[in-house]
Amino acid sequence: MSEALRPMVKSRLYEQVLERLRAHVTEAGLSAGDRLPAERDLAASLGVSRASVKQAIVVLEVQGLVEARHGGGTYLVRDTLDVEPVEQLVERRKRLPEVLEAREALETKLAELAAERRTDAELETIREALDFMRDEIDGGDNGVEGDRRFHAAVTAAAHSSLLAEFMKTIAEQITESRTESLRQPGRPSRSLAQHTAIYEAIAAGDAKKAAAAMRKHVRTVAKVRLLTWVPED
Amino acid sequence: MSEALRPMVKSRLYEQVLERLRAHVTEAGLSAGDRLPAERDLAASLGVSRASVKQAIVVLEVQGLVEARHGGGTYLVRDTLDVEPVEQLVERRKRLPEVLEAREALETKLAELAAERRTDAELETIREALDFMRDEIDGGDNGVEGDRRFHAAVTAAAHSSLLAEFMKTIAEQITESRTESLRQPGRPSRSLAQHTAIYEAIAAGDAKKAAAAMRKHVRTVAKVRLLTWVPED
DNA sequence: GGTGGCCTAGTGGCTGAGCCACTTGACCGG
DNA sequence: CCGGTCAAGTGGCTCAGCCACTAGGCCACC
Numbered sequence: 001m002s003e004a005l006r007p008m009v010k011s012r013l014y015e016q017v018l019e020r021l022r023a024h025v026t027e028a029g030l031s032a033g034d035r036l037p038a039e040r041d042l043a044a045s046l047g048v049s050r051a052s053v054k055q056a057i058v059v060l061e062v063q064g065l066v067e068a069r070h071g072g073g074t075y076l077v078r079d080t081l082d083v084e085p086v087e088q089l090v091e092r093r094k095r096l097p098e099v100l101e102a103r104e105a106l107e108t109k110l111a112e113l114a115a116e117r118r119t120d121a122e123l124e125t126i127r128e129a130l131d132f133m134r135d136e137i138d139g140g141d142n143g144v145e146g147d148r149r150f151h152a153a154v155t156a157a158a159h160s161s162l163l164a165e166f167m168k169t170i171a172e173q174i175t176e177s178r179t180e181s182l183r184q185p186g187r188p189s190r191s192l193a194q195h196t197a198i199y200e201a202i203a204a205g206d207a208k209k210a211a212a213a214m215r216k217h218v219r220t221v222a223k224v225r226l227l228t229w230v231p232e233d
Numbered sequence: 234m235s236e237a238l239r240p241m242v243k244s245r246l247y248e249q250v251l252e253r254l255r256a257h258v259t260e261a262g263l264s265a266g267d268r269l270p271a272e273r274d275l276a277a278s279l280g281v282s283r284a285s286v287k288q289a290i291v292v293l294e295v296q297g298l299v300e301a302r303h304g305g306g307t308y309l310v311r312d313t314l315d316v317e318p319v320e321q322l323v324e325r326r327k328r329l330p331e332v333l334e335a336r337e338a339l340e341t342k343l344a345e346l347a348a349e350r351r352t353d354a355e356l357e358t359i360r361e362a363l364d365f366m367r368d369e370i371d372g373g374d375n376g377v378e379g380d381r382r383f384h385a386a387v388t389a390a391a392h393s394s395l396l397a398e399f400m401k402t403i404a405e406q407i408t409e410s411r412t413e414s415l416r417q418p419g420r421p422s423r424s425l426a427q428h429t430a431i432y433e434a435i436a437a438g439d440a441k442k443a444a445a446a447m448r449k450h451v452r453t454v455a456k457v458r459l460l461t462w463v464p465e466d
Numbered sequence: 467g468g469t470g471g472c473c474t475a476g477t478g479g480c481t482g483a484g485c486c487a488c489t490t491g492a493c494c495g496g
Numbered sequence: 497c498c499g500g501t502c503a504a505g506t507g508g509c510t511c512a513g514c515c516a517c518t519a520g521g522c523c524a525c526c
Contacts, residue, residue, distance in 0.1 A: 012291075012294075012479080013479075013480070014291060038505075038506055038507085039506075039507065040505095040506080040507095048480080048481085049480060049481045049482070050481090050482085051284055051287075051479095051480070051481070051482090052479090052480065052481085054284075054288065054507090054508085054509095055287065055288055055291045057507095058245075058247060058288045058291060058292060059291060059292065059295050061245075062292050062295075062296075063295075068506095068507065068508090069488085069489075069506090069507075070487070070488055070489080070506080070507050070508065071487065071488030071489040071490080071505080071506055071507060071508090072488075072489045072490075072505095072506070072507080073489085073490095073505090073506065073507080074506090074507075095394070095395060098393050098394065098395040098396070099395060101342060101346065101393055101395070101396065102342075102393070102395045102396050102399065104342060105338050105339055105341065105342035105343075105396065106338055106339075108338065109334060109335075109337060109338030110338075113334065160331050160334055160335070161328070161331065162328060162331040162332060162334070162335045162403070163331070163334065163335050163338065166335065166399055170395070245508080246508075246509070271476075271477060271478085272477075272478065273476095273477080273478095281509080281510085282509060282510045282511070283510090283511090284509070284510070284511090285508090285509065285510085287478090287479085287480095290478095301477095301478065301479090302477090302478075302517090302518075303477080303478050303479065303516070303517055303518080304476080304477055304478060304479090304516065304517030304518040304519085305476095305477070305478080305517075305518045305519070306476090306477060306478080306518085306519095307477090307478075
């Protein structure tokens with residue numbers, strides 16, 4: 001596998017402008033309310049066209065970091081142009097332990113809510129996911145798809161779009177840990193048992209037991225993941 | 234009152250283009266992988282300059298909704314251009330019950346982690362917040378600022394930037410419920426007692442007890458809030 | 467019948483010049 | 497001192513055009 005299939009992402013010009021802009025704000029020690037240089041000046045000093053500067057400013061505008069006043073200049077909204085969005089936070093691999101903590105917090109509550117609110121149809125969907133996982137495992141697979149469906153179904157049954165949204169932001173990282181966890185010998189069948197326990201608590205409408213079962217399950221996954229954890233960079 | 238103080242939010246042109254673009258994708262039934270019309274065609278059919286179309290596309294690009302390939306066209310990454318960011322979700326007032334659910338999920342875990350990880354300095358900060366709240370209440374105030382500081386200190390002591398980030402997205406809503414809760418007669422002193430219990434569990438390093446105390450506290454707040462809850466729109 | 471190279475139309479990336487609308491602040495007359 | 501005016505500065509937007517790159521058809525060659 002050579003470097004032939006490298007990322008090869010040619011940085012767009014406005015991205016470079018963005019970086020220079022952030023650097024400028026930091027170096028010049030600008031803070032909220034301060035005015036940025038005029039677009040024309042920025043274009044000239046950065047050696048790019050005004051259109052490219054404009055694109056960068058538009059990006060900062062939609063991110064709420066800057067406010068452009070027609071005829072009055074462009075102003076900083078915060079003390080920095082650096083964005084620390086959840087997405088970026090999640091990017092860092094070393095944050096995986098944090099992701100698993102967050103998962104425990106969220107899914108425990110989701111299981112509790114699901115036990116209280118699930119409709120019969122939603123319960124059926126959860127059951128189907130469980131069956132699917134069982135079939136996968138019986139067929140020699142590790143049941144990762146059934147696992148995914150199960151948790152998705154529980155999340156849906158909890159009827160909390162806010163918690164669901166939080167889950168979505170860490171979904172990718174969870175997928176990683178799921179795959180890794182289920183690769184451990186003997187894990188799939190034990191995982192199925194844990195899922196079954198969660199299902200039964202939700203079916204019975206026992207919120208407390210559902211939460212406890214989910215917590216136990218998630219902690220098991222986290223433990224496996226942490227054992228194989230190797231700090232990076 | 235004339236129309237003099239109209240909304241006055243002059244929508245930037247690229248924002249209008251953005252809307253038209255989203256509408257087009259929906260109406261034309263485009264899905265992931267499909268190609269958008271060429272920039273020149275879009276500019277012509279929307280009656281704007283190519284630069285404005287470009288700004289809109291740049292916005293979609295940084296949001297990861299679209300992928301522009303130099304010389305190869307611009308392609309949809311998902312089935313829609315609509316974004317449902319957490320912020321937007323939180324905006325809706327009717328979601329407040331969900332916010333309180335999320336708060337319980339997050340803060341319970343935060344208290345647990347704080348009990349395990351807090352440094353002595355962080356514990357001291359939590360204690361100071363508690364003292365501050367007591368002084369406020371003794372002075373006839375409702376202790377809302379001390380309350381805020383307390384939860385902020387616990388969040389910091391948990392050392393989980395991801396959970397902290399989630400808390401930040403619902404911070405504003407929590408402030409509302411906090412104020413409303415502490416306005417109830419007799420609430421401030423009872424709230425102080427609950428906070429003290431949380432503090433002691435964290436001080437003792439008892440994660441389980443800290444989580445339980447925090448859960449109880451948050452549920453009390455949620456209950457008050459829900460009692461005064463009046464569905465809107 | 468492939469197979470590989472070439473060529474061209476189409477497309478995004480970017481520029482430069484320019485006009486308009488709006489803001490700001492200094493200047494001037496009362 | 498006040499109020500109006502005006503010019504410079506600034507963002508909003510357009511137009512026309514060049515370049516770099518991609519995709520797909522075409523053709524010569526094997």
